[in-house]
Amino acid sequence: MSIIIESLGKDYGAAPVLEDISTTIEDGEFVAVLGASGCGKSTLLNVIAGLEPPSAGSVTVPEAGAALMFQDAALLPWLTARANIELALELRGLGRAERRERAEELLRLVHLGDAGGKRPHELSGGMRQRASLARALGQDRPILLMDEPFAALDAITRELLHDELERLWELHRRTVVFVTHNVREAVRLGQRILLLSSRPGRIAAEWRIDPGVRRDPAEAAVLTRTITERLREEIRQHAY
């Protein structure tokens, strides 16, 4: 159930967005993809999700496909939180009674047990993202792709959602590809970090992160500084 990416390239006619990306993401692995603007992070996710075809190379994804979580929660405003989740279950082909039950389960899982009847505009940003996460989990795909899902949240909420995401990942062990431009976030969550260069996006560097490092604030800070320095080096190349 791993994702195999082989010399993947993507362009929209003009300059290449992604170039020669090769990596294998193991089953149940949590990979953080890090990069500055213009590195094609979102494009990479779209290609893995099958929303866009690759221009070169290949991407092999398990047949069951991938769930995608957007930066804004993308909840449908005319449906309640519960109905939003149920829609994902319905499109998966689940029957009415099962949908109802499973949606309640998912809401409780993300600690929204009491908020199922609320509409998106009545939820806070963090609650919306949790509902969106519950919907993505409800798709029950082996892979979960996340496109800067916490970028628009305040710091308190974001850190809380990091804990939440980690808890759910340890519970379900989906394969997660998490795109971010936040180095601390990447260190906090990823087992492995891929640093993409910008224009075109290539894999510039790669780190494997020991769980001990992730949970030790001092060691995490050191690693964060190293990666930040490397990221700045990449960005500096575009100064001229």
Place this chain on the structure above:
Amino acid sequence: MHTESNTAVRDAAPPPARDHDPGLGEVEAGLDRLQTTQEKPRRRLDSVLIPLGTVAALLSIWQLAAWAGSPREDLFPGPVQVLGVAGELLADGRLTEAVATSLNRGLLGFLLALAIGTPAGLLLASSTTLRRGIGPLVSGLQVLPSVAWVPAAIIWFGLTDATVFFVVVMGATPSIINGFLSGVDHVPPQYRRLGTVLGAGRLQQLTRIVLPAALPGYLAGLKQGWAFSWRSLMAAEIIAVGGSIGFGLGSLLQQGRELSLLAVVVAAILAILLVGIVVELLVFGPIERRLLRRRGLTPGSTR
């Protein structure tokens, strides 16, 4: 310090996995409470008193103007005189008949336009070729005053109700089609992407994502469609009088003109206006408010 000792304890015995943190759900619940606001109760009284006050003020100004400015009541009747005439028209049943006939025809014509415009809109929305070909024509028809159809309709259908319905349908349908199309055009692309990600097929994409998302635009089209129905109807009724055509508000207007009874004309205008306001207040207003409020939009507010 308290926080330091806390950190020290944690460092001494780091938890094996964070998913056993029992406080996470509670912290989230607390934050959820802090970040969501309770809805304020609406002030109902204001929404009745302000419009009523405005109407009273306008009527007073009108009456004062009639007393002060005009020596001839037949050229500038005041509200007291007009309301008196309206009372007489009500008493002899003419006004009631006119309102009933017009409302009946207006609604029927509108429903007819709805039944034609909705599938037509769906068809145009789902085919780029059709949209390119017929879209400009529909927009053109929307601009064309429907009263222009009256002479042709009279030649085709004579002085019958068919003439009236034809004019109403020609007036309202383009608005309904265009409202539908604009509703579909304004569906955020994000929703369609979401549908694709969730695995929606073409039909599901349409029924579960695009159509619900397009509903506010469609409703705006319906509102405009009703307005065009009502206006077209009045135009048709003023021009096409007699034959087997029943006696509507437009006919009353025309009758008042022929007899040079300005009070009757003004009473008929007020009745036409009143029907428009009542339909808006009782039918479209509540539906629209409910639809928008459910989506977190506040109708009629710039704040």
